[in-house]
Amino acid sequence: MHELAITQCVLDIALEQAEKHKAGRVAKINLVVGDLSGVVEECVQFYFQVLSKDTVASEAMLEFERVPTGARCHACDSEFTLAETDWTCPKCGSDEIEIVGGRELYIDSMELE
Amino acid sequence: MEIKVLQGILSANDRIAERNRRLLNDKGVFALNLMASPGAGKTSLLLETIRRLKGKVSIAVVEADIASNLDADRIAKEGVAALQINTGGACHVDANMLNNALESMDLEGVDLLILENVGNLVCPAEFYLGVDKNAMIASVPEGDDKPYKYPLMFGQSNVVLVNKIDLLPYLDFDFDNFTRGLSVVNRGATLIRISCKTGDGIDDWISWLLAEMKR
Numbered sequence: 001m002h003e004l005a006i007t008q009c010v011l012d013i014a015l016e017q018a019e020k021h022k023a024g025r026v027a028k029i030n031l032v033v034g035d036l037s038g039v040v041e042e043c044v045q046f047y048f049q050v051l052s053k054d055t056v057a058s059e060a061m062l063e064f065e066r067v068p069t070g071a072r073c074h075a076c077d078s079e080f081t082l083a084e085t086d087w088t089c090p091k092c093g094s095d096e097i098e099i100v101g102g103r104e105l106y107i108d109s110m111e112l113e
Numbered sequence: 114m115e116i117k118v119l120q121g122i123l124s125a126n127d128r129i130a131e132r133n134r135r136l137l138n139d140k141g142v143f144a145l146n147l148m149a150s151p152g153a154g155k156t157s158l159l160l161e162t163i164r165r166l167k168g169k170v171s172i173a174v175v176e177a178d179i180a181s182n183l184d185a186d187r188i189a190k191e192g193v194a195a196l197q198i199n200t201g202g203a204c205h206v207d208a209n210m211l212n213n214a215l216e217s218m219d220l221e222g223v224d225l226l227i228l229e230n231v232g233n234l235v236c237p238a239e240f241y242l243g244v245d246k247n248a249m250i251a252s253v254p255e256g257d258d259k260p261y262k263y264p265l266m267f268g269q270s271n272v273v274l275v276n277k278i279d280l281l282p283y284l285d286f287d288f289d290n291f292t293r294g295l296s297v298v299n300r301g302a303t304l305i306r307i308s309c310k311t312g313d314g315i316d317d318w319i320s321w322l323l324a325e326m327k328r
Binding site for chain 1: 114115116117118119120121122123124126134203205207210235236239240260264265268293296297298299300
C-alpha cells in the first residue's frame, strides 16, 4: 500500500523537474529501487498511470533498476547477494553476516522532451 | 534531453521529518516511534509504560489507526494527553501526518512523545519521521521467522521487544532462529523479552527507555 505514497512522490519530483527544465513532456523516469525496500513495481506502474493523468508525465515510461540485497560476512569479510532463504555466507558458511545494501529508493535520471 | 536527478523518492517526506526533528529538539521532547503488526501489543505496552512512568515523566501520545478512536480513548483513561490521527486508509504514518499532529499539540513540558504507528510490518519502516528512536514489537505467536520476512522493519528499529513470552511454553518459537535473523538485518538492535500480561521484562524496557531519554 505504501506504493501509492511513493508513486505520488515520484510524480511530484518528475513534474518539478519538467517545470524546472521547461519540458513539454516527460518521456522516461529511471528509478533505482533496492529489493529491501519492498516496493512492488507493478503497483507503482499502475498507480502512476492513474496519478499522472492530464499531466506532462502521463506518457512517461517508468524504468526500474533493482538493487539486490547485499550482505557482508564478518567471519571471512566477503560481500555477496543475500539468498532468499539461506542466510549464511556462501563462501565460508558462517551465519555471522550482516545486510549492507538494498535500501536504495531514488530517481536516477529522467528523459525530458 | 536526459537529466540527472539523483533525488531520493521520499526526499519531500525527509525534509518534513527534519522539521519534526527540530521542533521536537526545540521543545526538549524525546520522541519514540512504536511499530508492530496488529495485535502484537503496542497499546498494551503503551499503557504499561504510562503506568510505570506516571508522576516521573510527562508523556504525550499520538495514536495512529486507519479508523476509530478506540486507542486514544484507552490512553486518555490513564490521564495522558492522546491525539488520535486516522490515516484514512493509509497503512503508515508519514512525516507530514506527524507534523500536523505535533503542530496541533501542546508540547510544552512534555518529556516523552510516543507515536503508536499503524499496525503493519511493511510500510511504516519506509518513512523517516524525525523521531529520536524507533521501537518495534514482535510477539511470540507471530513466529520466529519475522526478521527474515520483514528485514526493513527490523533493520530500522533501535530496540526490538519480543512480547507475549508467557506463551513460549505453548508455541514453537525458536529464539535462536529469531536472534540470528535479527543480527543479520540489524546488529545494533537491543533485544528485550517482555510480557505485558505478566509484567516480565517491562523493567528492562523502562530502563532502556529512560537511558535513551537521558542521552
